[in-house]
Amino acid sequence: MLQIKNLHATVEGEEILKGINLSIKPGEVHAIMGPNGSGKSTLASVIAGNEDYEVQEGDIIFDKANISELSPDERAHKGIFLSFQYPVSIPGVSVTNFIKTSINQIRKSRGLEEMSASDMLKTMREKSKLLGIDRKFLSRSLNENFSGGEKKRNEIFQMAMLEPKLAILDETDSGLDIDALKTVANGVNKLRTEDNATLVITHYQRLLDYIVPDVVHVLLDGKIVKSGDKDLALKLEREGYDWLKTETVNA
């Protein structure tokens, strides 16, 4: 579904990603772990098409098409979703109206009619239940004065509404207490199918207790230095990243 080949990206002239290779198949959950500043969030932003980053080299192939040149909205139309580490607040637009606009713009790009008001309402009711979101929340201004937990829950709610093929969760666990973490993880798990994939970006192994990855990658200084199964995450939790740094130097 997603293939990243030799991806190099810079921001303001500084190289952050230094040749990433990654391949994700439908139905899989991949996790990317790494210390601060290793390039995790940059990778998420670049896949989603953030124009602040410049791709110097390499390709991003999604569903057999090269999407490297596509705008963020065109990537969303193809089914890529990024759950933000720091969701932006937009005073004056309610959660409901934002999601309606988003869904209908995506449908429009696929040549579909707008979703009927009753279908929209029904879907919202179902999905909000999944994440324990109450109705009052939906009429609030998007992310304005939301707590950290509410922001993350709202991101996963939007993901549930948009039903992306590839969901990238950027530090979704940061700022969540254990109950909120369970709710969010449970929501993500219920949305998993054989046809979609999830890329989880995280600092801590904690989230991976609840969203169990098929593959774990370690990102160090803009490169994936090791990949393995979920036990790799546990090892990182116990031993930190230093052993990998030495290993990389030695190699």
Place this chain on the structure above:
Amino acid sequence: MDLENDHHQMRDDAIKIFEEKGFPTKKLEEWKYTSLRPVLNSDFNLFPKKEKSLEYNDIKKYCIHDIDSYQIVFIDGVYSSHLSNTTHDKFDACLMSSFLNRPKYKPLVDKYFNQITPKESMDALNTAFSKEGAYIRVPKEVAAEKPVQILNFSTGSDEKLMLQPRNLIIVEEGAEVEVIERHQSLTENEVLTNSVTEIFLEKNAKLDHYKIQNDKQKASLIDSTYVKQAESSDCEIYTFSFGGKLTRNNLHYFQDGEYINSSMKGVTIIEDKQHVDHNTLVHHTQPNCESHQDYKGIFADRSTGVFNGRVLVDKIAQKTNAFQSNNNILIDDKATINSKPQLEIFADDVACSHGCTIGELDEEALFYMRSRGIPEKEARALLMYAFANNVLNSVNIPELKRRITKQIANKIGVSLGFEL
């Protein structure tokens, strides 16, 4: 009759003031960023030659007809009885001319008329030449059961008109009313409206006043509103400016009592070479009062905006809370905004703040929206809409709110994927 004499004397005095001062120029601090010259290049006629008659269909879209209201309609400054719906029932919503000319109103005229209008040139010009306007008085402890709409239309069809509407609103002790005031040109011809409104709120009175200004290219408007408030009264004035060649809003509050709330909010969205100038003044003269100012502007093309917000806190006005915010978005490189807060505070125990921002649309918010599938053009429009829409939250007439929201959406060119 005495009435006539008094009135003549007032007009003569006003003419003298105007003769002495002339039209304001950019040399005056208060008019530094707004030149009347482009407007005054034309010869305006002060007296329309013939009356224009309009049918309801001509003005339908400018009336908020889905709400039950009283309406006072003027066409080229002349009262249109067949389009209006006035009242003397529980309160007065009628014509300035009848207020000024009927002996029974004499005590009220003496007490209120032309009492708080400054002796400045444009105001004097209005006092000298105004022939008509709206008169609203809500007696003690009466809550007006429906809003009053003051609708000023100009046709300007065969000559360049200068109009001088003059309104007076008196809200007596414990009374409440909502007013919607609109200035709308119906053609692309030149018109200059020089409007003066005096507003008095007695103790515990409440007024919500919504001004909706021209969306046509060549109409110009100088709208001066002077408010005097007594103890524990609450006055909110909204100004929605969506176009016109030149718009100047003078909105001045004089607080004459404790526990007063004065609010002014505005949304300005203009393009081409349009110009909108907000000149506000709140004079806090007593302790324990509040004032809130929230003005938002979106400027495209070569349009220019001015915000000059003055807050004056007298030495005895302790515990004053005065907030002022002016946020602007410049869509094009050639658009300009001059934002000038002026806080003159002589009391030492006050909470006063002002903030002014001038910027472009938030890039991070744009990326967020685009990552959810909303294309750039729509995302920009939605952000602008959200920026302006924030002021609308406190509009208390739902139908009016819906209308203005829609007008803003149309103005910005956003087709939103949801019902407004």
